[in-house]
Amino acid sequence: MSIQPSENSKIIDIVKVTKIYPPDVMALRDVSFTARRGELIFLTGASGAGKTTLLKLLTCIERPTKGLIEIGGNDINKLNSTAVQKLRQRIGVAYQDFRLLPKQTVFQNIAMAMEVRLKSPREIKQRVNELLEMLSITDKRNNPSGKLSRGEQQRVAIARAAANAPPLLLADEPTGNLDDEATAKVMALFDQLNTQGSTIIIATHDTSIFKDTHHRLLHLQHGQITEK
Numbered sequence: 001m002s003i004q005p006s007e008n009s010k011i012i013d014i015v016k017v018t019k020i021y022p023p024d025v026m027a028l029r030d031v032s033f034t035a036r037r038g039e040l041i042f043l044t045g046a047s048g049a050g051k052t053t054l055l056k057l058l059t060c061i062e063r064p065t066k067g068l069i070e071i072g073g074n075d076i077n078k079l080n081s082t083a084v085q086k087l088r089q090r091i092g093v094a095y096q097d098f099r100l101l102p103k104q105t106v107f108q109n110i111a112m113a114m115e116v117r118l119k120s121p122r123e124i125k126q127r128v129n130e131l132l133e134m135l136s137i138t139d140k141r142n143n144p145s146g147k148l149s150r151g152e153q154q155r156v157a158i159a160r161a162a163a164n165a166p167p168l169l170l171a172d173e174p175t176g177n178l179d180d181e182a183t184a185k186v187m188a189l190f191d192q193l194n195t196q197g198s199t200i201i202i203a204t205h206d207t208s209i210f211k212d213t214h215h216r217l218l219h220l221q222h223g224q225i226t227e228k
C-alpha cells in the first residue's frame with residue numbers, strides 16, 4: 001500500500017466509526033472525518049474523550065466495532081498482517097506512553113525507525129543528529145532512553161516519529177511533559193514537517209499549542225466528534 005503524496009488528496013477517511021471496548025465502554029460513537037494530504041489537525045478533548053483510541057484505530061492497534069477507515073484509499077481493516085506492518089512503517093507515531101526501548105540509547109531508538117526503511121548509516125546519522133539538535137537533546141545522544149526524564153523521553157519519541165519525514169504523522173499528547181521552550185521546539189518541528197508535506201494529527205488537551213492556530217481543530221466529547 002502506498003500513502004505517498006502523488007495519489008488522491010484524501011489521506012484519511014473515517015466513516016461512522018464506533019469503538020466499544022468490551023464489555024460496554026463506548027470510546028467512539030459514530031465518528032466521521034476526512035483528512036486531506038498536507039493538513040495539520042489538532043484533535044482536542046478532555047481526558048477519556050477518545051483521542052488515543054482514534055489514533056490507535058489508524059494504526060490498527062485497535063479495530064473499530066463498526067464503520068470504515070481508509071488510509072490512502074485502502075480499507076485498513078482488510079489488510080493482512082504484512083500489509084499492516086508496512087502501513088505502520090509509513091506512519092510516524094509518537095505514542096502518549098512513548099514506547100521507547102529503555103536499554104537502547106537515544107540515538108538507537110530514533111535510528112531504528114530509519115533502519116526499517118533501509119536508510120543508509122550516513123543518512124541516519126545525519127538525520128538523527130539534526131533532530132537531536134532541533135529538540136535540544138544532543139547531550140543525551142548516547143544515554144539509554146530508560147534513564148532519561150519524561151520530558152526527554154517524550155522528545156525522543158517525537159524524534160523517532162519524525163525521523164523519516166513520514167507522509168502521515170500521529171502525535172499523542174506530544175507536549176504533555178514539556179516546558180514552554182521544549183513545546184515550542186516540538187511545534188517548530190511539526191510545522192517544518194507539515195510545510196514539507198507531512199499530514200499531521202496532534203491529539204492534545206494543551207490549549208497553548210492550538211489557541212491561535214489557523215489549522216483545523218477537531219473536538220472529541222464523550223466519543224463524538226465536532227469540528228471547531
Ligand SMILES: Nc1ncnc2c1ncn2[C@@H]1O[C@H](COP(=O)(O)OP(=O)(O)OP(=O)(O)O)[C@@H](O)[C@H]1O
Binds near residue numbers: 047205
Ligand atoms: N483498552 C481499553 N479497554 C477498556 N476501555 C478503554 C481502553 N482504552 C481506553 N478505554 C476507555 O475508552 C475511553 C477513551 O479513552 P482514550 O484513551 O481514547 O481517551 P483520551 O482522549 O486519549 O484520554 P487522555 O487525554 O486521558 O489520554 C475512556 O473511557 C477509557 O477509559
Ligand SMILES: [Mg+2]
Binds near residue numbers: 053096
Ligand atoms: Mg490519550
